[in-house]
Amino acid sequence: MKAEIITIGDEILIGQIIDTNSSWIAQQLRKFEIDIVQMTSIPDTEEAIFNTLKSASARADLILITGGLGPTKDDVTKNTAAKYFGTTLIRDEKVLQHVTSFFEARNLEMLEINKQQADVLANCEILFNDYGTAPGMLVSKEQKNYIFMPGVPFEMKHLMEKRVFPLIAQQSKDIFIHHETILVGGIGESYLAEEIKDIEDELPSTIKLAYLPTLAFIRLRLSGKSKNSADILQEVKLFKSKLLHRLKNYVIADYDTSIEAFLIKEFTHQGLTLTTAESCTGGSLAASLTANPGSSEIFVGGTIPYSNRLKQQLLAVKETTLDQFGAVSEQTAIEMAAGAKATFSTDYAIATTGIAGPGGGSADKPVGTVWIAVAGKKEIITKKFQFNNDRLVNIERTRMNALLLLWKLLIKEEE
Amino acid sequence: MKAEIITIGDEILIGQIIDTNSSWIAQQLRKFEIDIVQMTSIPDTEEAIFNTLKSASARADLILITGGLGPTKDDVTKNTAAKYFGTTLIRDEKVLQHVTSFFEARNLEMLEINKQQADVLANCEILFNDYGTAPGMLVSKEQKNYIFMPGVPFEMKHLMEKRVFPLIAQQSKDIFIHHETILVGGIGESYLAEEIKDIEDELPSTIKLAYLPTLAFIRLRLSGKSKNSADILQEVKLFKSKLLHRLKNYVIADYDTSIEAFLIKEFTHQGLTLTTAESCTGGSLAASLTANPGSSEIFVGGTIPYSNRLKQQLLAVKETTLDQFGAVSEQTAIEMAAGAKATFSTDYAIATTGIAGPGGGSADKPVGTVWIAVAGKKEIITKKFQFNNDRLVNIERTRMNALLLLWKLLIKEEE
Numbered sequence: 001m002k003a004e005i006i007t008i009g010d011e012i013l014i015g016q017i018i019d020t021n022s023s024w025i026a027q028q029l030r031k032f033e034i035d036i037v038q039m040t041s042i043p044d045t046e047e048a049i050f051n052t053l054k055s056a057s058a059r060a061d062l063i064l065i066t067g068g069l070g071p072t073k074d075d076v077t078k079n080t081a082a083k084y085f086g087t088t089l090i091r092d093e094k095v096l097q098h099v100t101s102f103f104e105a106r107n108l109e110m111l112e113i114n115k116q117q118a119d120v121l122a123n124c125e126i127l128f129n130d131y132g133t134a135p136g137m138l139v140s141k142e143q144k145n146y147i148f149m150p151g152v153p154f155e156m157k158h159l160m161e162k163r164v165f166p167l168i169a170q171q172s173k174d175i176f177i178h179h180e181t182i183l184v185g186g187i188g189e190s191y192l193a194e195e196i197k198d199i200e201d202e203l204p205s206t207i208k209l210a211y212l213p214t215l216a217f218i219r220l221r222l223s224g225k226s227k228n229s230a231d232i233l234q235e236v237k238l239f240k241s242k243l244l245h246r247l248k249n250y251v252i253a254d255y256d257t258s259i260e261a262f263l264i265k266e267f268t269h270q271g272l273t274l275t276t277a278e279s280c281t282g283g284s285l286a287a288s289l290t291a292n293p294g295s296s297e298i299f300v301g302g303t304i305p306y307s308n309r310l311k312q313q314l315l316a317v318k319e320t321t322l323d324q325f326g327a328v329s330e331q332t333a334i335e336m337a338a339g340a341k342a343t344f345s346t347d348y349a350i351a352t353t354g355i356a357g358p359g360g361g362s363a364d365k366p367v368g369t370v371w372i373a374v375a376g377k378k379e380i381i382t383k384k385f386q387f388n389n390d391r392l393v394n395i396e397r398t399r400m401n402a403l404l405l406l407w408k409l410l411i412k413e414e415e
Numbered sequence: 416m417k418a419e420i421i422t423i424g425d426e427i428l429i430g431q432i433i434d435t436n437s438s439w440i441a442q443q444l445r446k447f448e449i450d451i452v453q454m455t456s457i458p459d460t461e462e463a464i465f466n467t468l469k470s471a472s473a474r475a476d477l478i479l480i481t482g483g484l485g486p487t488k489d490d491v492t493k494n495t496a497a498k499y500f501g502t503t504l505i506r507d508e509k510v511l512q513h514v515t516s517f518f519e520a521r522n523l524e525m526l527e528i529n530k531q532q533a534d535v536l537a538n539c540e541i542l543f544n545d546y547g548t549a550p551g552m553l554v555s556k557e558q559k560n561y562i563f564m565p566g567v568p569f570e571m572k573h574l575m576e577k578r579v580f581p582l583i584a585q586q587s588k589d590i591f592i593h594h595e596t597i598l599v600g601g602i603g604e605s606y607l608a609e610e611i612k613d614i615e616d617e618l619p620s621t622i623k624l625a626y627l628p629t630l631a632f633i634r635l636r637l638s639g640k641s642k643n644s645a646d647i648l649q650e651v652k653l654f655k656s657k658l659l660h661r662l663k664n665y666v667i668a669d670y671d672t673s674i675e676a677f678l679i680k681e682f683t684h685q686g687l688t689l690t691t692a693e694s695c696t697g698g699s700l701a702a703s704l705t706a707n708p709g710s711s712e713i714f715v716g717g718t719i720p721y722s723n724r725l726k727q728q729l730l731a732v733k734e735t736t737l738d739q740f741g742a743v744s745e746q747t748a749i750e751m752a753a754g755a756k757a758t759f760s761t762d763y764a765i766a767t768t769g770i771a772g773p774g775g776g777s778a779d780k781p782v783g784t785v786w787i788a789v790a791g792k793k794e795i796i797t798k799k800f801q802f803n804n805d806r807l808v809n810i811e812r813t814r815m816n817a818l819l820l821l822w823k824l825l826i827k828e829e830e
Contacts, residue, residue: 013451015442016627020433022456027430036428041437041454071605113605131804154808189485190528212431276698276719282705283691283698286719290697291807293773301725303718304691304701310716310759314729344725358708389546392706393569 001034001171004060006052007041008068008077009151021066021156028160032168033177033225034062044068049080057144062168067151069134071113081148082121085139089119092126092135099133124148127163131155136163176229180240181256182220184247185404189213192220192247199242207236215393216400217252217259252407259403260288266410267298272347274406276302277315277340279327280354280370285399300344305336315339315351328353328365330382333373341375348410349375350402356391368394372402376409416449416586419475421467422456423483423492424566436481436571443575447583448592448640449477459483464495472559477583482566484532484549496563497536500554504534507541507550514548539563542578546570551578591644595655596671597635599662600819604628607635607662614657622651630808631815632667632674667822674818675703675710681825682713687762689821691717692730692755694742695769695785700814715759720751730754730766743768743780745797748788756790763825764790765817771806783809787817791824 005022012019022039029036037059042048049068056063068077082089096118103110117133120126127136127149134150136159147164149156184192189211193200200209206226212219222240226232244251253262267274276286276299286302289295303314308327311317317335325331336351354370361367368387373380383405387394420437427434437454444451452474457463464483471478483492497504511533518525532548535541542551542564549565551574562579564571599607604626608615615624621641627634637655641647659666668677682689691701691714701717704710718729723742726732732750740746751766769785776782783802788795798820802809 011626012438013441013454014445014625015438015440015451016625018433018435018438023427023430023433025430026428030429036430039428039456071608108603111605111609113608154804157805188523190526194526194528210429210431211426278698281702282710283693283701283717283719284706286698287696287702290719290721291699291810293806295697296721296775299721301719301721301729302698303729304698304705304716306705306711306714306716313759314716314718344728360711389569390572391708395706 001032001062002037002060003029003034003062003064004037004056005039006056006063006065007039007151008044008049008065009041010044012041012067013043020153021151024153024157025064025066025160028165029168030223031177031179032165033175033223034168044076046076046080046083049077050084053081053084053146057142061144063144063146065146065148066156069117069148069150070152071111071117071133077148078119078121081137081139081146085121085123085141085146087121087123090122091115091118092120093118095120095126095128095135098128098135102133121148127159129155129159130162131158138164138167174227176226176232178224178229178233178236179256180222180236182240182243182247182251183217183253183255183257183259183262184220184250185217185252185259185407187218187247187250189218192218192250196243196246199239199246203239204235206232207239209239214400215397216404219256221256258292259400259407261292263403263406263410264289264292264295264298267348268294270414272298273300273345274298274348274350275300275340275344275346277336277349277351278302278304279306279311279336279352280356281352281395281399281402282306282356284395285350285352285402288399288403300346303340311336315343326365328355328369328371330371330373330384333371333382334375334380337373337375337380347377348406350406351375352398352402354385354394354398356394356398358391370394370398370401372398372405374402374405374409376413378413379409381405381409416447416477417452417475418444418449418477418479419452419471420454421471421478421480422454422566423459423464423480424456425459427456427482428458435568436566439568439572440479440481440575443580444583445638446592446594447580448590449583459491461491461495461498464492465499468496468499468561472557472561476559478559478561480561480563481571484563484565485567492563493534493536496552496554496561500536500538500556500561502536502538505537506530506533507535508533510535510541510543510550513543517548536563542574544570544574545577546573553579553582589642591641591647593639593644593648593651594671595637595651597655597658597662597666598632598668598670598672598674598677599635599665600632600667600674600822602633602662602665604633607633607665611658611661614654614661618654619650621647622654624654629815630812631819634671636671673707674815674822676707678818678821678825679704679707679710679713682763683709685829687713688715688760689713689763689765690715690755690759690761692751692764692766693717693719694721694726694751694767695771696767696810696814696817697721697771699810700765700767700817703814703818715761718755726751730758741780743770743784743786745786745788745799748786748797749790749795752788752790752795762792763821765821766790767813767817769800769809769813771809771813773806785809785813785816787813787820789817789820789824791828793828794824796820796824 124137224232224236341349357367539552639647639651756764772782
């Protein structure tokens, strides 16, 4: 099945917000072997909406529309859709009730524009929105399905997971799809591609390999598609084992996961605890760990000793060390990691210290100079980095490499 | 001038990565009064690239293409572009030198696919890429300008800022554009729209008002466009003053800024210091502050007392308080904020504690229950929230409302 994603709203075209919805939808639809033929962002005008619905229906069987259902007055989506489908808008009592209770629960006065959230296309199937006031709508026209959803990401995701996927699953019973994912780290995309070139060239047309790279990790996803479930399952697993063998020095996980979720699972499994001592990453490392459910099982907490004073106060970093080597040095990184591990009685501790920029650089320590230390059960490992990017990218690279180093020490100490 | 943004690459269409480039480009081009007529994401195929370049040239004068210039083998962009422009690819020595030194600096072996990064369109103006190996290319055809850039965000931004904007600035000298932005907080989008409806209706066609909302803050941007700079400047400032007066209880800043940058500027200006004690936000609050240059001026550092043990150890929260009221309570939030302020000798301290979910909820404290406390120079204020979203949204709402509370106490204590 072919699908197209249309994002409605000037806010996208004038760059007010980033469209995170389309990627999420695309990634989810892949699991149903639905190919996205195009993603289009259009303005909040009747002409653009009408014409794009029309042209999309020529390319795709399933048209997913997000945005243009908010309360502010510039939303013409519903009226244009009514015109496109040759129907009208009716106020749905069940939705109105939901909207009303939504406002009552928050002790908020309800305005007319809020009541209008309960106006839906007369010929639609309402996709009830538990998380917000704008309901989703499913309309079928000439064997094409149109699904309208609010643009607020967690509301859209809720509607897709609870209302839309079950409908799609029913329709794609005939073809069997199997995915296998491998998480690798410590190797660049071009080297990885070179490393597995021959295996990739061997792939039959029924199996696709996708690279899902981040700044320090790459997820490799094999997607097999066939009418024979047994065959494709076996074949995908065969190529997965080839990749696992070839990449054994880089493989972190042989299933679909993130480095953060993987580390939390491993630490939990081994009954290990972790703390973080972040100077240059400023809390983003802990934030990326605690974004995962279950992180409290292994993460006792962390510190952000941004100033030298707090490096001493929180982690017992020696003043002489700071004076002699500076805050951005291997010695300071080591004392931060060791201090954090000892102070908070954990099995592992990560420490980051560096110059994220744009200021703070010097001749011998230019912007992008970073030291990471990881203290484990038996030893402390350190690594120096010289990044050459803007502040946010330097922080993100530091965060990811810190997680990579933690993983490396973890498997080393397992042996 | 009209522009269109084309994002090339299967990785977008199959949802491997989120397209953050298009929004950033759109937001930047607004300042040059360049309207984005459409954003399109297409696959990495000759047919799609060729046809989309063609159709875009019918809609826009400036076509910005990102992606499809990476080292991995599936990139057909340059060859297709050569065909489209009726030219060939030549290996540029200057770029090759740059690529080579790029790899030497990192002690990395250079592969043939890396050398191919130096192949450029024979008829292009090279947009030199200081941050990466793939150069940008500018090609003019039939009064239309095509700009090819790598998809890596910080490389693309670097090329836009250093190479493209200067070119654009020259071309848009005739029309004068003036923007004024206001940052407001503590009011929902629909209420804000209602509050300023009459002012918005008064706006002349030469002035546009844009809402730039986040979960707890809204930036209002007035954009005036005219051939007479004096008039439009005066008129935009007139409407800005009307909005400032009407919204005086919600206005945080009368210029374009983020809440984080604003607070850092205010704290720096007043010589104040801040610390954070994050349980449920897990470091994201500190991360959002330290993402800003200059944050070290006011942020001495923070703690992430995820476990009850660390709440006691780091912030001297009383065991009796945790036993009697629980970790997620007003009393604990107060002791965390007061403890952080006292322990780290700062003027202000923010504390967050809550149940982000999906687990950990109970009958009297369901998932989404959050307490925030802010300790200031004279007093401690607290607020309870009952969010109803998934883990990440609950964390983000907590983070933003914590910043809002800090702002409220700051202006209260200024009076």
